[in-house]
Structures are given as structure tokens and as C-alpha cells.
Amino acid sequence: MNPFTDQPAHSIGSLGEQRLIAAIRRWLGTASPEAPFGIGDDCAVVPAGRAAQLLTVDPVIHGQHFDDAVPPRAVGEKLFKRNLSDIAAMGGRPRAAVVALALDAHVRIDWLEAFYRGLAAVSRRFSVPLVGGDVAQHQGGIVATLTLVGEAGPRVLTRRGAKSGDWIYVTGHLGGSLPSRHHYRFTPRLAEGAWLARRAEVRSMMDVSDGLAKDIHSLTPQGTMPAICPESLPIRKGCDVRAALCDGEDYELVFTVSAKADTAALERAWKRTFPRTRLSCLGRFVHRAEFPASAIKLEEFHGYEHLR
Amino acid sequence: MNPFTDQPAHSIGSLGEQRLIAAIRRWLGTASPEAPFGIGDDCAVVPAGRAAQLLTVDPVIHGQHFDDAVPPRAVGEKLFKRNLSDIAAMGGRPRAAVVALALDAHVRIDWLEAFYRGLAAVSRRFSVPLVGGDVAQHQGGIVATLTLVGEAGPRVLTRRGAKSGDWIYVTGHLGGSLPSRHHYRFTPRLAEGAWLARRAEVRSMMDVSDGLAKDIHSLTPQGTMPAICPESLPIRKGCDVRAALCDGEDYELVFTVSAKADTAALERAWKRTFPRTRLSCLGRFVHRAEFPASAIKLEEFHGYEHLR
Structure with missing residues (x-):
């Protein structure tokens, strides 16, 4: 659907602020509690954790x-969901969200309604x-920004902690996120992230x-390289190695496991807990x-580069 | 300064993501702690309050x-500061901020540097x-969204709580925010807000x-009207009543005080604590x-209406 319309009666500009906010509250329904715990005051109040x-x-x-x-x-x-995926990546639990919209006055009311109903469904x-949130006018576009507050689990899994020799694992499949529509159909790996954060061998x-190809650098210990075996890559159907490494928007979890760990036990426990989610051991940091000559030369691949 | 440039060498598009993020961290300096307590991981970790x-x-x-x-x-x-003003309005204490930028690739590097240095100075x-934050490409504009997490004081002052007969007070001056440049020069009333939240008579x-003229409706108890005396309005120099009521972007605190309170004692305590900040009693809810015939007919004035 094209989000914009030239017909004034169908555009948010025809509503004005008061009616638009009333409509948003209706669209959100039970996803948005009453103020001061929800929309309607200067800030939202989130009970102490x-x-x-x-x-x-x-x-x-x-x-x-x-x-x-x-x-x-x-x-x-x-x-x-893309924000939930970031909470999942630290092993945390999401608690509350605020959303700020910058919108052209020509945005269709029915486009905006469906957008908010999507937010409410995930909520x-x-x-x-x-x-909470904000809606402001912005000539020429739509920018929607969501901020998520979460609670750390018993342990926060950061990007640092891997050592030379540690194993590299990834959940699900990689590549082809746009053509497969995975980029908006994915399920954020919240349960998996929280489970992994409780496993001491995950570092x-x-x-x-x-x-x-780009993101793995953030996990790579200094002085080492990720040696990834091409056969181990969980490539999405219809994709090739390049797509799996470079496409982006996979919203899968990549994590590292101590070289000394019993990886077979980890994999068995995973299969019992998440029988429908593939887990792949890609290789290790060396x-x-x-x-090894057989490993993927990652420098030949580039991930998504923003602002280019 | 016009934020955009056609000279590729001066635009953020020439930097690319990695160098841009490195530059942002340099510009923010001590305003941004190291990951995981700052920029550089999937989420920022804020210690428990x-x-x-x-x-x-x-x-x-x-x-x-x-x-x-x-x-x-x-x-x-x-x-x-406009986000700090919202924390002030609940009597809270700000704790941490994240900022998301949607930027055209033609934005000038020096514009962006000054912008971040402004953020860092307030921080x-x-x-x-x-x-934490995010920078994403957005053809045709600049949308910067800041989310602030704060901590409630011993008491959260919301918009609800006034009763018929209660007094209406406002800090500072009203009107002419744009021509006077107050809209970016103001100081958020954090100290004042926290102080007021500790006074039981403030409701x-x-x-x-x-x-x-628009915002006062949010404080007005059902079945009452705000009776505001025109002489009591703290009108900014060079402005008239209409400007004081309608211009917006004042970033002052408006609050209500119990009808039974000793307002003279409140005003004396205010003067001792904030000798340089004007406090005006505007009238009461009736x-x-x-x-009264002499009170301002607010329905003849309209505040700023978004999305029109």
C-alpha cells in the first residue's frame, strides 16, 4: 500500500491532533495502559524492577x-520486532516501549491504523x-522510531567474552531476508536469547x-579470525553463500561457546527446548x-553498510 | 546553517557508517560511557534503580x-532539553538517554558534529x-528522536489531581518563544519540578x-473552568496576551495547589529556593x-495544534 494520499478526507491531516490521538488510542486498545502507566501524561511511569x-x-x-x-x-x-531482537541478543526480557512518529500530513489514515494495529499485535x-509516544509533522516522509526498555536476566550476554578456540553458533537460517519477506515475518528470538544467557558455556x-560477514567482527577476539566452514552455513532456500553472509536483516542470534564446553550436550539441550529452531555450529575463532584453507575468506564479503 | 550540502566531501555520505560512528563517539566524548553501559552493543545496560x-x-x-x-x-x-522538561513535569530525575537519527546522506559533517556536541553539552x-542510539539513512530530511529514561521522585506528580477551587501557578514567562529564541535557549525546570513534587499542597x-490555553485543559477538573486573571499572566517582553497563551514551546511548569493550602508560605519558600525564577498565581478552577467576568475566555484562544 502506498502510504500517501492526495485525497484530504483520507489523510491524517484531515483529522487534526486531538482526533488522531483518540484514534491511535482506539487502535492500540489493550496494548496501551491508562496514564500514568501509559499514554496521556508528560512521561509514562514504569513500575520499578x-x-x-x-x-x-x-x-x-x-x-x-x-x-x-x-x-x-x-x-x-x-x-x-527488530527492537525485541536487540533485547533477545542480550538475553533480556522486554518491559515497555515508546514510539515516536514523524509523519507527512498526506499519510493515509487507513495506512496508519494498520501500522498501529501491527504494533498492538506484537505488544x-x-x-x-x-x-507512550509522540506524533509530529514531517513534510515528505515517514520515520517511526521505537525505544524499548528491558530487564536484564540473571546474566547480561554482551558482544565481548569470546576467546581464541571458542565455537561460533547461529540460530535459524541466513540470507534472502527481503525476497522471502523474512525481514518483517521473523519472530524475535527472545526465548532462545534468555535460555542461552543462562548457559555458562555461552560467552x-x-x-x-x-x-x-559484517556482524561477526563484533564478536571476534583480538588476534583471531572466524574460521567458518561453508558447508555449515544454514542458507535459506533459494540463496547462495554470498546472500547468507551479506544480505542482512536476518534477526537471528549468533553466539560463541567456550572451547572447553561439551557442545554435544548443549546441542542436545537445545533440540529438546527448541525442537523447531535450527542451530548451526559454523566453526571457531582461530x-x-x-x-584452514577450506574456511570462508570473510574479507571477500561485505555486510550491509549504512549511510552509503 | 543550512544542514545540507551538495559537496560530497563535506557530507556524511562520504564518511560511511564505520567512520561516522567513530566520529560520533569522538564528538560525544565523556557524555557517552563505554559499552555495555553505553554505545557499542545491542542494548545499553542501565544499572538498576x-x-x-x-x-x-x-x-x-x-x-x-x-x-x-x-x-x-x-x-x-x-x-x-525538551525531553528533560517532560521529566521535570513529573518531578523526576533523568538517568539515561538514547538518540535515533534519520538523516539524508547530504547532511553536512560539520552540522552533525555541532549537533552532537550540543547533545553532549546538555548530557x-x-x-x-x-x-545508545541509531543512525539511519532517510532521503529528504532530518528527524532526530531522543528517548529519556528517568527515575521517579518520592512522589510522581501527574496531570490529574486538581480539584475545584485549586490554584493555578506557572513558572517563568510565557509567549514569544520563537522570536526570543527561548525555544532552544530555555533551561528545563528539573530542580523546580523535583522541589514541587515534594510539596504536598501541589496536586x-x-x-x-x-x-x-491548550495545555491547561489537561489539568482542569471535570465540571470546572480555569479562571485566569489577565493581569496575572507573566507575559514575555514584547508579547501580548494572545502570544502568552498560544505560542507554545514555553517549557515552563504549570501546576495546581490545593485550595486549602497556605499559598503565601509556598510562595515565600519558592522565593528562598528559586530567587531568580518568577512564580505566578494565575487564578483557580471554578x-x-x-x-468571573474579568477572567480570560480561553475558548477564544487556541494553542499549537499539531498535524494541521
């Missing part, structure tokens, strides 16, 4: 993260209330958003001199 | 909240670290951002039948 907080922000921008081919409901879902599915983790 | 959290989000958008006449450093300051001044509070 006991653990450290996690904070993350990601936008969706028309022409950049979605186009007219993506249903507006899926745009809202994608915005929420209910993962029990994360939408507690670091992140989500794959810009392509494994010193430059040990790099 | 004991009180309820406050959450607020507000953007600045090119052509809407700033134009080429506003120095880019002031744009960054304004973005941070240091109010001791609120910038712990409700908000910040004035869309003009008093039933329709009691509305």
Missing part, C-alpha cells in the same frame, strides 16, 4: 526499511505494553542484522596462522 | 522544530549519559509546550456559574 535495565532504539523509515510492497501492519510489527503477543552473543 | 521509571520521547524535525536559523549545536541542546550539564503538574 529489580534488575539492570536494557535500553535500545531502532527506527523504520519509508524507502529504507520498508516500501509500498510491505503491508502497513507488517511495518508496525517489524518496527517492534500483546510478547506482553510488552506501549506506554557472547548478538543478533545478525547487517549480515553475518589465530591467523591456523586459518 | 530503586524507584519507578519515567519514560518519555520527543523528536526535533528539520522544518518543524528547527530551521536554518537555529545553530546546529542548539538543535542538539533543544532535543535533549554533561545535567549528568545524564547518552547510552498536579505538566510542562507548557503547546501554549497555556464552576461554570462562578466564572
